[in-house]
Amino acid sequence: MPTLSRLQKYTIIAVGTVSGAGLFYYNVYGKGEEVAHVANSWTTDFVPSVTWDSNWDRRDPKSLVKPMKKVTEEAQNKYNEQLEQHKAKTTRHLVLIRHGQYNLKGKNDAERYLTELGRRQADYTGKRLAELALPFSLIVRSTMTRAQETSKIIEKSLSDVPTEDDILLMEGAPIPPEPPIRHWKSEWQYFQDGPRIEAAFRKHFHRASPHQTKDSYTLLVCHANVIRYFVCRALQFPPEAWLRLSLKHASITWISIHPSGNVSLRCFGDSGHMPPEAITTNQ
Incomplete structure (x- = not known):
């Protein structure tokens, strides 16, 4: 049976959940092919009851810049420049x-x-x-x-x-x-x-x-x-x-x-x- 190196010790990952902090353990053994996948709270299939409207004040740059008629490299660059000009930078x-x-x-x-x-x-x-x-x-x-x-x-x-x-x-x-x-x-x-x-x-x-x-x-x-x-x-x-x-x-x-x-x-x-x-x- 192979021995564990210092880099192959048991690792503990603490993941925050809605109900509290959950502890997930996995063993990095051998070459690590069997490492368990740990899902963070933002990668689950949770569906919020209400989603945040980022354009609530109607000042999101995308709502202030006229959409492109044709998607070309030149039009995209100009559009991106206009978006940047309309972005707020302070609080x-x-x-x-x-x-x-x-x-x-x-x-x-x-x-x-x-x-x-x-x-x-x-x-x-x-x-x-x-x-x-x-x-x-x-x-x-x-x-x-x-x-x-x-x-x-x-x-x-x-x-x-x-x-x-x-x-x-x-x-x-x-x-x-x-x-x-x-x-x-x-x-x-x-x-x-x-x-x-x-x-x-x-x-x-x-x-x-x-x-x-x-x-x-x-x-x-x-x-x-x-x-x-x-x-x-x-x-x-x-x-x-x-x-x-x-x-x-x-x-x-x-x-x-x-x-x-x-x-x-x-x-x-x-x-x-x-x-x-x-x-x-x-x-």
């Missing part, structure tokens, strides 16, 4: 902030101003953002009172960052949730608010321009329903799942949109920068 980071606690007894927007606690929450968040030292290039604010007040407090900690207002970011009912809410809400509100909130998503969520030379960081100060809907849309989750997510007041949500069109949720509703007694959700 867009969107940091979404929910407004602070506000006066729930207000009968109109002007009366739904921040409470004293809401102002403190905004201040905590502003200081946290300053500690992160991200190179914010723009702060975009909802035009509603509580978002405007929250942003202006945050802006004290982020000096010299330009601001702009966006009416599309106002609070609303984006889409009928599933499971349904317990209290009745008329369909016209979803019919009215949904297209506006979807327009806000399409305006702010997309991969970087091909001309962008470095990663960008944009701060959006808006509302819980808007942020929850944005997260579902960006991650290609069912948008009607938005109400299953919960957000603390003045919390931080961070989404990154990569050049490939892939999207990463870096954090959702982070409120760890506040003391426990300052953390609230609905009040």
